[in-house]
Amino acid sequence: MPRPDPRVRRHLAAAAAAGTVLLVASGCGFLSGEGGGGTVDTSDLDCSPYEQWADTGGTVDVYASIRDMEGDLLEESWAEFAACTGITVQYEGSGEFEAQLPIRLDGGNAPDLAFIPQPGLLQRAAADGHAVPVSDGVRENVEAGWSEDWQGYATVDGDLYGSPLGANMKSMVWYSPTYFADNGHEIPQTWDEMLELSDTIAESGTKPWCVGFESGDATGWPGTDWIENALLRTSGTDAYHEWIAHDIPFDAPEVEEAFDLADGIIRNEDYVNGTFGGVDSIAVTSFQEAGLPLLDGGCAMYLMGSFYGAQFEDDVEVGEDGDVYGFVLPPMEAGTEVPIMGGGEFVVAFDDRPEVVAMHEYLSSGDFANSRASLGSWVSAHQDLDPANLADPTDQFTAEVLNDPDTVFHFDASDAMPSSVGTNVFWTGIIDWITGSSTGDVLETVESAWP
Known part of the structure; x- marks a missing residue:
């Protein structure tokens, strides 16, 4: 099924065509309400879902790492809320979010919501x-709306500091069903079967894997996903959580074993790196571009989060019989537990003005979850999310996996570690590793940086 055009403004299209609603474009996206630079006539909108925040007004600055088309969809998802409440939402999506947010906070320039x-x-x-x-x-x-596990990620010293927003699966291997079918390949059910498949593809003259770790100031994070998925498969849940909590050191044998498992694929010159070059190219290949060679046979597999579907053009068919789809990264042995690693965002407030509280309340509601889900390329773990709103096959697949009662879900370890380690030295260490540093040196460096 072709992906729906995410640039269509579904909720406000009719009203806008009639001239009853004015959305004013800014440098960061769309502003709604009087503060957006124009008048808003909400007579053609059903504002009853937002009655509790009626006439709130004011301006809310929102800062996040979500940008480009995904940022546009976010702004579309709260457009009715903003129009009906008179709140101007000034949104900024940045590729340097992880590095810049601490600088802004320490410099007294905090956003209202992040x-x-x-x-x-x-x-x-x-x-x-x-x-x-x-x-x-x-x-x-x-x-x-959320399980105790999700609540726990945002709880500090007994106080809740955030609300979950989106959710994703990062144990997903993207592939081309057409390429697999044309070449007689089957989806591997174990790690060894995946290696055998990789060997077969490599012998045919195609690099089986595309890999890209570049992501602006966040460069390196896709590499940590490889290690985290490997550790879950080699040492299991207990060791994974002990690693996050530093109950075992970063350079423990279990972690070295995970690096060695990943090494067999992503530092294997026979396996990588699609059309981009050898192993060294991984450090400078953006994660956004890395999976695109799947479409023309430039590579066969790409480990990347379920959110990657947004990188494909609208004429790319996503589905089991389409141009691209995904399968879950297999376990070490058949019939064993398949660990799922993923992540999501948390809405955190840095001000308690009425308009900030109103916006936060809406973002934590089931109404918002369904509004955003209906636009595609997004899944939430909110218990009130209506599966009927998930028209995109990738979203359906992700929701099916995440909501499976047999799924054991683990939050991204580097995101759950102290930020000075998980989103700093671990990221830089994985780049050192992919460009030639030894596993032992990298593990020792990261361990020495633990606060």
């Missing part, structure tokens, strides 16, 4: 006194 994808960074913002605990309304929404 969408933080790392519990470690959230905990730092709370411990440093920058973040404010959630309002009673947000707390009620979170307790009703």
Whole structure:
């Protein structure tokens, strides 16, 4: 099924065509309400879902790492809320979010709300006194909408500092069903079968894997996903959580074993790197571009989060019989537990003005989850998310995996570690590793940086 055009403004199209709603473009996206630079006539909108925040007004600055088309979809998802409440939402998506947010906080230039994808960074913002605990309304929404595990990621010293937003699966291997079918390949059910498949593809003259670790100031994070998935498969859940908590050191044998497992694929010159070059090219290949050679046979597989579907053009068919789709990274042995690693964002407030509280309450509601989901390329773990709103096959696949009662879900380890390690020296260490540093040297460097 072709992906729906995400640039269509579904909710406000009819009203806008009639001239009853004016959305004013800014440098950061769309502003709604009087503060957006134009008048808004909400007579043709159903504002009843937003009645509790009626006439709030004011301006809310939102800062996140979500940008480009995904940022546009976010702004579309809250456009009705903004129009009906008179709140101007000024959104900024940045590729340097992880590096710049701490600088802004320490410099007294905090946004009103930030969408933080790392519990470690959230905990730092709370411990440093920058973040404010959630309002009673947000707390009620979170307790009703998410499991205790999700709540725990945003809790610091007994206080809730954030509400979950989106969710993703990062144990997903993208592939081309057409390429697999044309060459008689089957989806591997074990790690060894995946290696055998990689050997077969390599012998045919195609590099079986595409890999890209470049991501601006966040360069390196895709590499940590490889290590985390490997550790879950070699040592299991207990060791994974002990590693996050530093109950075992970063350079423990279990972690070295995970690096060695990943090494067999992503530092294997026979396997990588699609059309981009050899192993060294991984460090400078952007994760956004890395998976695109799947479409023309430039590579056969690409480990990347479920959110990657947004990188494909609208005429690319995503599905089991389409141009691209995904399978779950297999376990070491058939019939064993398949660990799922993933992540998401948490909405964190740095001010408690009424308009900020109102916006946070809406973002923590089931209404927002369904509004955003209906636009495609997004999944939430909110218990009120209606599966009927997930038209995109990737979203359906992700939701099916995440909601499977047999799924054992693990939050991204580097995001859950202290930010000085998980989203700093671990990221830089993985780049050192992929460009030639020994596993032992990298593990020792990261371990020595643990606070």
